[in-house]
Amino acid sequence: MLKEIFSAEMLRLMGAGLLETLYMTAVSSAAAYAIGLVIGVVLVIGREDGIRPMPRLCRLLGWIVNFVRSAPFLIFVVFVMPVTRFITGTTLGATAMLVPLTLGGAPFIARMVESSLREVDAGVIEAAQSMGAGAWQLVTRVLLPEARPSLISGAAISVTTILSYSALAGFLGGGGLGAIATNYGYYRGNSQIMLVMIVALVLLVQLVQTVGGYLARRADRRIK
Amino acid sequence: MSEKAEKSIIKIRGLSKTFRGAGGEVQALTDVDLDIREGEIFGIIGLSGAGKSTLVRCINLLERPSAGSVEVDGREMTALTRAELPEARRGIGMIFQGFNLLMQRTAEENIRFPLEIAGVRRSEARARARELLELVGLSERAQAYPAQLSGGQRQRVAIARALAARPRVLLCDEATSALDPTTTQSILELIREINRSMGVTVVVITHEMRVIEQICHRVAIIDRSRICELGTPDEVFIRPQSEAGRRLLYPGGEPPQSAGACGAALRLAFDGEITDKPIIAGMVLATGAPVNILYASTRVIDGRTYGQTVLRLPADGAAERRMLAYLEAEGVTYQLLEEGSFDA
Numbered sequence: 001m002l003k004e005i006f007s008a009e010m011l012r013l014m015g016a017g018l019l020e021t022l023y024m025t026a027v028s029s030a031a032a033y034a035i036g037l038v039i040g041v042v043l044v045i046g047r048e049d050g051i052r053p054m055p056r057l058c059r060l061l062g063w064i065v066n067f068v069r070s071a072p073f074l075i076f077v078v079f080v081m082p083v084t085r086f087i088t089g090t091t092l093g094a095t096a097m098l099v100p101l102t103l104g105g106a107p108f109i110a111r112m113v114e115s116s117l118r119e120v121d122a123g124v125i126e127a128a129q130s131m132g133a134g135a136w137q138l139v140t141r142v143l144l145p146e147a148r149p150s151l152i153s154g155a156a157i158s159v160t161t162i163l164s165y166s167a168l169a170g171f172l173g174g175g176g177l178g179a180i181a182t183n184y185g186y187y188r189g190n191s192q193i194m195l196v197m198i199v200a201l202v203l204l205v206q207l208v209q210t211v212g213g214y215l216a217r218r219a220d221r222r223i224k
Numbered sequence: 225m226s227e228k229a230e231k232s233i234i235k236i237r238g239l240s241k242t243f244r245g246a247g248g249e250v251q252a253l254t255d256v257d258l259d260i261r262e263g264e265i266f267g268i269i270g271l272s273g274a275g276k277s278t279l280v281r282c283i284n285l286l287e288r289p290s291a292g293s294v295e296v297d298g299r300e301m302t303a304l305t306r307a308e309l310p311e312a313r314r315g316i317g318m319i320f321q322g323f324n325l326l327m328q329r330t331a332e333e334n335i336r337f338p339l340e341i342a343g344v345r346r347s348e349a350r351a352r353a354r355e356l357l358e359l360v361g362l363s364e365r366a367q368a369y370p371a372q373l374s375g376g377q378r379q380r381v382a383i384a385r386a387l388a389a390r391p392r393v394l395l396c397d398e399a400t401s402a403l404d405p406t407t408t409q410s411i412l413e414l415i416r417e418i419n420r421s422m423g424v425t426v427v428v429i430t431h432e433m434r435v436i437e438q439i440c441h442r443v444a445i446i447d448r449s450r451i452c453e454l455g456t457p458d459e460v461f462i463r464p465q466s467e468a469g470r471r472l473l474y475p476g477g478e479p480p481q482s483a484g485a486c487g488a489a490l491r492l493a494f495d496g497e498i499t500d501k502p503i504i505a506g507m508v509l510a511t512g513a514p515v516n517i518l519y520a521s522t523r524v525i526d527g528r529t530y531g532q533t534v535l536r537l538p539a540d541g542a543a544e545r546r547m548l549a550y551l552e553a554e555g556v557t558y559q560l561l562e563e564g565s566f567d568a
Contacts, residue, residue: 127324127382130284131317131338131389132310141341145328221328221369 005192013180018200020094021176024166028098029159032105036158039065039106040113041139051125052135065107073165076104077172094175097166105162112154116147149220156212160205167201177201233393233425234260234283239292241278252278254449256292262392265419265426267440267457269472272431275449280395280429284316285309297392314342317386317424321398323378325370331381332357332366338389349388356384360414376407383414387424394418396428400435405496405530412439433461433472434495434530445469462491462559474519474534487537488544488564493557494522494529504533507550513543539566 039061046054046061068076077100081091084099120143128142144151170178177197185194236258243250252275260266270276281287282294285301294301297315304312325334332353339349357363360380370378379399386394396415400408416439419426428440436443437457445453445460447468453460464470492503508515515535522531537544544564551558 121322121324121327123320123322123324124326126286127318127320128326128337128341130286130313130395131341131385132313133341134310137341141337142326146326148328219328221330222371 005190005196010193014177014196014200017175017177017180017197021163021166021178021204024094024097024101024169024174024176025159025163028101028105028166029162031098031102032109032162033155033158035102035106036109037113039110040117041143043110043114044117044143045135045139051129051138061110065110068104068107069111073100073104073168074171076100077169080104092173097169097174101162101165101169104165105158108161109154109158112158113151116150116154117143119150120146149216149222152216152219153212156208156216159208159212163201163204163208167197231262232259233262233297234258234427235293235295236279236283237293237295239279239282239294240290241275241282241287242290251449253282253289256446256451258444258451258454260425260427261442262425263419263423264441265416265428265439267428267430267436267443268446269430269433269436269443270446270468271472274446274468276429276431276446277397279446280397280427283393283395283427284313284318310341314338314389315391316393316395317389317391318395318397319379319382319386319399321401323370323375323382323402325378325381325385327370330367330369331362331373331384334370334381335385335388338385342389352388353384356388359387359418360384374407375403376411379403379407379411380414383411383418387418387422392425394424394426396426396430398429398431401430401432408435409496415439433532434493437461437493438495445472458559462561486565487539488560489518489562490535490537490547491559491561492533492535492551493559494531494533495557496530503529503551503554503556504535506554507547510550511543511546513538513540513547515547534561537564539564541566 042054042061043058043065044050045052046058048055050058071079077097080100080103083103084091084096087099088096090096124146125138125142128138133142166174166176167178167181170176170180170182173179177200181194181197184190185197236256239253239256239258240251241253243252256279258279268276268279278287282289283296283301285294285304289302292302296312299312301309301312326337329337332350335353335356336349339352344352354363354366357366360383362377362380362384365373365377370381373381382399383394394415399415400411403411412435415426415428418424419439426439428435430436440457442455443457443460444451445464445466445468447466452466453464453469460469461473464473504515504517515537517533518536519534520531522529522533537547541564548558
């Protein structure tokens, strides 16, 4: 049995799956973070009592974020398939999955960023304002640097969420470990393969969390 | 205060501020007029909720006035555009009760912050930060993070930061309220020193009388959103004209007025200079004459006495003179609140 699971062919398949998962997670996390960071910043500074009030834009973004966040990811993948096809030309494979992963992950990241930035002491922002900092300087020199440890922890959680989305995407023709789990574990009823995939995903999540926690602690100057 | 101190650096006219909250409107300031002279240390005292913090925050427009004008160094603050405001704020330093340092930056990086946002060159900013660290006595802690500093050291960094861009005005919003008495003392001395050596006009917001007594040239009492009394600390604290002034001076109720022949009323102020020796009992024993304690609110912290006591001296000129001489010899600060009414 073990021989069958860990045959040369199977190992090659798993190795390729792992690389695909890492590829999907890394690229879509980076893209989703870029979008989510901007939305998160706007959600904080654009509030009615924020440093650059933009209540209309803020409400619109809040509504979009809630909409995407409330849709189950599998349904969301189907929902954005026209967009996926428009951008990548297909809806199958790892690269096609980058589109729903990015669009689905960005609102989650926006909320993570928003909550990290809200933790920054209002007094510190006020002090910077009293020294003549403008909105852009407040964001780049006060909000983001002061929230850095919390942003790093949030980023680690976001990456693990996108990682689990990417496994889910295996059901809808995405690649990676999720696809192997679906095709070999689920459709062929091979529970050993399923177990190996689960263990691999758990290890990946643990790795990301541990590294993220370490980086966040190292970045924090409040405790020494 | 120097002689040329007649010019007002801060002119406030008809200033009102109304906050709209869930529970309706709150009037924080009502028609406030105030002139703060160049080079002075001006105190604003009031109980919490009186509006003093709102008043100081209207000076650098952290709070936008609902009505009225605020002129700082010849510039009408309320008329500035969003683009002009940051530049004007650079001329006004501010320190806070909670220090409000950037927690992810070292002491030196905190002091460089206002210079960075003003676009000052890095080498120049670094030199200025070093200079200020020396001024506030923290040269050795330049690379420490705020979390590694004590409250007093944090406030020193905050003061250095507030002065980095060479402001002409320094606003202090309850800057010593979170500090212990000994540290408060050293921070107040630093503020006085800065006022003297750099000529920076200082506006001090506090609810503590001794802060005003120790460093302020003039003081305004603010009560229920209005300025109700203005003058030198001596004028205001010895004979408060307003009810708010009397409440500040005697939080536990006013000392009773005596009828008929009676001795002088004397207020002793303890500012931590005196260690906990029994001054009043010592005075009574040394002079052989009794006193009546009309009011006392003192506490001993770290072996030092803070607070005040109001005494009624005997209706006897000779005893009174002996007592005053005793107090002077002991180095106790006192004020004659009421002359005695008796035949000397």
